Amino acid sequence: MELLSGNEAIAQGAWAAGATIGAAYPGTPSTEAMEAFAKLPEVYAGWCVNEKVALEVGVGASAAGARAFVSCKHVGLNVAADPLFTAAYTGVNGGLVMLVADDPGMYSSQNEQDSHYYAAAAHVPMLDPSDSQEAQDMTADAYELSERFDVPVLIRSTVRISHTRTPVEPAERATPPEHPYESDPAKWVMMPAFAKPRRKVQLERIGALEAWVETCPYNQVIEGTSAVGVICSGAVFQHVREALPDASVFKLGVTWPLPKERLRTFAASVDTLYVIEEASTYLHDAVAALGIVVDSTPCSLPRDGELNPSLIRAAFGEAAPAHHMPADDVPARPPALCPGCPHRLVFKELSRLKAIVCGDIGCYTLGALPPLSCMDACVCMGASVSMAHGFELALASKGHRPVVGVIGDSTFAHSGLSSLLSTAYNRGGGTICVLDNRTTAMTGRQGNPFNGTTLQERPSREMDIEGIVASLGIEDVSVVDPNDMQAVRSALKAATSETDTLSVIVFRRPCVLIDRVRSKPYLITSCTGCGVCLTLGCPAIGKHADTGLSYIDMDACIGCGQCAQYCRFNAIEVAE
Ligand SMILES: Cc1ncc(C[n+]2csc(CCOP(=O)(O)OP(=O)(O)O)c2C)c(N)n1
Incomplete structure (x- = not known):
């Protein structure tokens, strides 16, 4: 017996069923499933740029005869819905199983969705494990089900299943039946002439699944x-x-x-x-x-x-x-950007500019919270760039504040790039800030095309954001160190003063959690109580309740020096 989280157990189940190819885009609470799958022997596992791509990789691998495993969070299934609905027509060759992890309570999501509706709408079977043993066993069985009924199968978990560890008897790896690839356009080329008969196949399959489910031991x-x-x-x-x-x-x-x-x-x-x-x-x-x-x-x-x-x-x-602990007995721990986070000064400077900021999804969404309070909108991944274009179009004639889109490197690869292509194509203006912290920090520092790290550390190609952006014909592209207050200030000022130009500023500095390097901490020598350092929202800076003067918690300070650049009285110094 082993104690496995639901995510680890789902990975074990896919592996035990002989799945050899895994594709995913990270997203809490699903991320660890692909991370666990990647560590198992004889598998390929990779992060894709988004969930649509991940599912399409899975569909391709299945068509070619491999058993494939795909995973994402609930909102990821929105992105992957296009291939899902049509893969439910094509069916599979090798079994195709997709984990979708819902987040009721929105612990780390922008909305709360129930993925059951996708299964019903796409007519694909959905299995709901209630502990890790079931998570493993259902996933393994889902491959046989997928091949028997010629349909992708969804495993639905929630944060409580994905992240809770319960005992599991780990299953051994089986050798799945061979599914050699044979070209079959009538099954795989979904244009109307071939999709119409497949629709009939799909409808007939519903009857077969309904008969099967009456005897399924999982109910x-x-x-x-x-x-x-x-x-x-x-x-x-x-x-x-x-x-x-x-x-x-x-x-x-x-x-x-x-x-x-x-x-x-x-x-x-x-x-x-x-x-x-x-x-x-x-x-x-x-x-x-x-x-x-x-x-x-x-x-x-x-x-x-x-x-x-x-x-x-x-x-x-x-x-x-008796053991119940009411939620209001638990001290609140509001999230904050880490001490030394390279995103901080961009938001501080954007708030000085009084810009309209279209934000995006990542650690930097925390720029919306006080004291930075510098975000006007944030809807879904990639939307910062396209919403900024919408703001620009609506406000262009109204003498508005500058419009700025702010997006992280992973989110830019996910869907921001296609939004930017659209803005560039339509000759949109505004300023786009790409916060390139060299990682997908929010979900636990996964690789992405802009840091060139792959899930199984296979050789990769490291893409260059400014090169890609320049190739779109966007003339005003610059790279700035986001820890340099003056550089951030002047880059933003220059970009936003030209209202008709589309400017892209790549703010590049690694997330402080990648190498966890600390420099000597800072301390406040002669605080005047002006409070400017507190407006940075650094968790290492506090205020004495009695005197109102600021102090630096030297255990939390990593010595980034951001605050020292804002102290007009030169009262913040490296502690010797
Ligand atoms: C469609 C969708 N997929 C996945 C997620 C989960 N998710 C939230 S933020 C994020 C990536 C953030 O990385 P990046 O843009 O590089 O910003 P950072 O956190 O590094 O600042 C992911 C994968 C999501 N919210 N929505």
């Missing part, structure tokens, strides 16, 4: 009292068992398609039937659509966020379990 009834029955899946199953140990429970291991007859039989066996689920009404609506009478989800259960045993017990009028 289980845990018998309890006949007074209360609960239908649930995934992590919620664990919460329901803990909260309502006497209830009868229908645990759905397959959440699309649903085992209609088994659900009807279960519903008939209990007096009152509930559906308990997180962050959506997917299961409730699907069960009700079968004509089953569902007592609506207890109304005191929140429609947003994660569930837990206490919330479920409270909804059923029961006291919280």
